Amino acid sequence: MSGGFEVKVLWDRCKGCGFCIDICPRDVLDFSDALNRRGYHPPIAKQPHRCVGCRLCEVICPDFAIYIEERREVETPHPQI
Numbered sequence: 001m002s003g004g005f006e007v008k009v010l011w012d013r014c015k016g017c018g019f020c021i022d023i024c025p026r027d028v029l030d031f032s033d034a035l036n037r038r039g040y041h042p043p044i045a046k047q048p049h050r051c052v053g054c055r056l057c058e059v060i061c062p063d064f065a066i067y068i069e070e071r072r073e074v075e076t077p078h079p080q081i
């Protein structure tokens with residue numbers, strides 16, 4: 001089972017430019033209906049399962065308002081012999 005990737009948005013840091021939405025090759029992101037405190041619509045992951053973790057959204061964001069976290073499986077520790 002793969003861990004997958006999680007899109008994290010720093011909600012009030014976003015200025016709603018949409019660069020991250022436009023650059024995503026997997027059509028993961030879209031504008032949220034909600035406004036942040038600055039009056040912008042930040043992105044949300046509308047199709048989170050499609051994210052491949054390329055981090056283009058993270059790299060292009062001028063405001064460091066979006067990043068990707070990799071979900072890892074918790075490994076069962078090997079017993080000490």
Ligand code: SF4
Pocket residue numbers: 005007023024025026027028029050051052053054055056057058068
């Ligand atoms: S990491 Fe890549 S695939 Fe995932 S949301 Fe960002 S641009 Fe899209």
Ligand code: SF4
Pocket residue numbers: 009013014015016017018019020021042043060061062063064065066
């Ligand atoms: S690129 Fe950054 S500032 Fe622009 S919409 Fe995406 S998260 Fe917001």
